[in-house]
Amino acid sequence: MMKEFKYVIKDEQGIHARPAGSFVKAAASFPCSITIGKDGKDVDAKRILGVMGLGVKCGQEIVIKADGEQEEEAIDTLSKFLEDNL
Secondary structure (H helix, E strand, O other): OOEEEEEEEEOOOOOOOHHHHHHHHHHHHOOOEEEEEOOOOEEEOHHHHHHHOOOOOOOOOOOOOOEEOOHHHHEEEEEEEHHHOO
């Protein structure tokens, strides 16, 4: 069963390089497939170029989806990361 989490970016710079790098590293530590999406376009959350390529700005909503082994832990970890950092 796929898990998902919606989040509105609060950082004035949107998703920029430093937090994006940490987010990708956190996502990559889980075995399940994880995507990050905006406006119906989903990219692999474990690839920095994909995450940066979404060009997420302050006030925009993203959707994180995790599917597979440890999906619950992945969503818990990544949602907390977003709340703390973005």
